[in-house]
Amino acid sequence: MTERSGPQSVDLRRCRVPHAELEFVCACSPAHGLLVADWLVSGSAEAPERDGSQRLPPAFRAAVDGALRQRVAAAPLSLPFDPLDFLRDPRNWRAPVGVPPGSPHARKVWQVLCQIPVGATRTYGEIAREIGSSPRAVGQACRANPWPLFIPCHRAVPASGSRGGTGGYAGQRQGPLADIKGWLLNHERTRPGGEPAPR
Template structure:
C-alpha cells in the first residue's frame, strides 16, 4: 500500500491517503484521523492537485456506506460548489431533515475532502473571523483548523477567478 501526504496551505495537519496497486483508494483522512475505505473507490481528483487549486475538486461517483439519512446529507454536500458554503439549516430544509441530524451526518462523514462537510456552517458563522463551527466531531483543535484552512483555500481561489484578486507581481 502506497501512502501519500499533502499539505494544505494554512493547515496544521496533512491530508493523507493510500491506494492499492490498482489505484483503488484504501485509506483517507487527516493525519491521525484516517479512515479505511470500505467500498472500492477511485479518487475523483488528486488531493495534491486540490491543495494547489481547489477548483479541481469533483464529487465522487459513489457515496460511502451509511444510513439512508446520512447518504442524503452526503449527497447534498457534494452539490455545494467549491468556494461556497451552506448552513446546517439550509441543508436540512433541502432534504427534509433537522439541522442537528445534518450535523450528526457531517460528523459521521468517513470521506473528508471527497464529501465536503467543511462547506457546512452553523447559522451566524463567520469563517473570515475564525468562526466556522466544528469539524469531524471536534469543536476545537487541529481538525477545526483544517476546516478553516479549507474554507480559506477555496474562498481565496474563487475570489481570484472572479477577478477580484491578483497574486503579487501580476
C-alpha cells in the same frame, strides 16, 4: 508512495497543508478503490522509515486493513482528484461518483454536500430542509463523514455561530481540525494569484 498492506498493494497519498499542523492522507487500492481518507496531526506519525518518509499511525493502518477486508458489493470508487492538486488550486476539486456506505440519512447529506460548488457554503439548516431532516442530524452526518475533502463537509456552516461562522469540523470546535475548516473555506474562496472565486 505505494505501500503493501497484507497481500494487496495500497497507494497512499499524503499532503501537508501549508502553515498547518495537519496533513491529508488517503489510501486507495486497485481492487477496492478509495479505502480511507483522513486528516492526521503532523506530529502523530511515528519515527521515520529508512527512506525518510513518516510512518502512519497504527489507527490509520488499522482502518486501511479493515477497509481491505470488507466485501465490496458495488464497483470500487476511484479517487475523484489528487489532494495535492486541490491544495495547489481548489478548482481541481471534483465530486466523487458515489458516496461511501453509511446510513440512508448520512448518504443523503453526503450527496447534498457533493453538490455544493467550490467556494460556496450552505447552512446545516438549508441542507436539513432540502432532505427533510434537522440541522443537528445534518451536523452528525458531517461529523461521520469518512471521506473528508472528497465529501466537502467543510462547506456546511451554521446559520450563525462560533469561529467566524464556520462551526465545528470532524467533531471539534477548536484545535487543528477546527482550524483547517476555516483554511479550506478561505482556500476555496481565493484563487491562485489572489483573486476571489466567483460566488
